[in-house]
Amino acid sequence: MEPHEFKLTEEGIRAVLPPLEAEIMEEMWKLKVATAGQLYEILKERHPDIRRSTVSILMNRLCERGLLKRNVETGRGGMRYVYSITTTREEFEEKVVKSILDALMSNFREATYAYLSKMKK
């Protein structure tokens, strides 16, 4: 996933992901593999009004973004979709930093160099 937007006012991955998607990713990085139902139960504790539909749509959106992947699992309780992470948190953050620096270098090359060298000192 290549971030297309960086919100300066937001903290952590919320700077590049909408709040609920960021929350889902935080949980998914802890769990690594989960069903939408499991995520719903977790998020419901913090957001009592959240609906199953919202979690399902957002998890599928994260699949479209390439941050999660969806597989069919057959086991006890029948067939179901299980979602798993495609990237670790560290790899994701690295990608974000790389994309932002690449954008800065192509748009404000001199200023970026100057600032980075000042930071090094």
Added chain:
Amino acid sequence: MLYLVMLLQLILAIGMLGELGLKLIVTSALLVLLIYIWAYTSEPKGSYHALEREQIPWLYDGVAKMAKKAGIRMPKIYLLEDYIPNAYSFKNTLVFSLGLFEVLGEEEILAVAAHEIGHIKNGDTKLFPVIAYSRYLMMLLTLMIVVVTKSSLVSFTSLILYALYEMSRAEYLKKREFGADHTALGLLDVPLSLKHALEELKYYEDLRENVKTNALPSIEPSIDRKQGTQIIETHPSYDERILRILLEINPGLPQNRLQ
């Protein structure tokens, strides 16, 4: 009304096209029959998985109980690999997408199953393919009448009949949907679960269609499958169905209070 309009168009075709019209009708009817037989005898292919009882006992047993109550044979149940919640029926078969299990609870899924059993009990799974294929016959007849006959009055009449056919077909299909809901309410232990299921599915679709952009600015319709828009809706809206369900469960409620 639907059958009357079809009959009028057939009479017009035979009257105006003569032997050609008759041949066209017989050939098309045979073709429709062949497609119907093929569709009725073939099994679903692709991402469909037949459900065994031990996989989801509550669903299997729930369907068995309702089928018995409805007086139909135990339907085959298939699970479809699709993340969009969906359910439908054909022949004596029920299909549930995996997405349905993500957004609905057990009682609500059983309510959806009851609606589909309603379609089977009411004979819709036999009737709907005939109506769907007959539409092509109506299109063909109208086209032939317009192209072959020189009279603009006849062409105009045929086009009007076709428009009437489309409207009455939509109305007829809507009635069958309400009929399936009515049957479902009689099969369910908790009739309100059908209302809850429809509300959740409506919420899901609203979210997909970006209606709730303020609540969830991240939802973009581009992630979802593209859907064709219909000029004449053949399916009643969720609101219409919910209203009817409420009126059926609480016959004493005045309509204006519900709206």
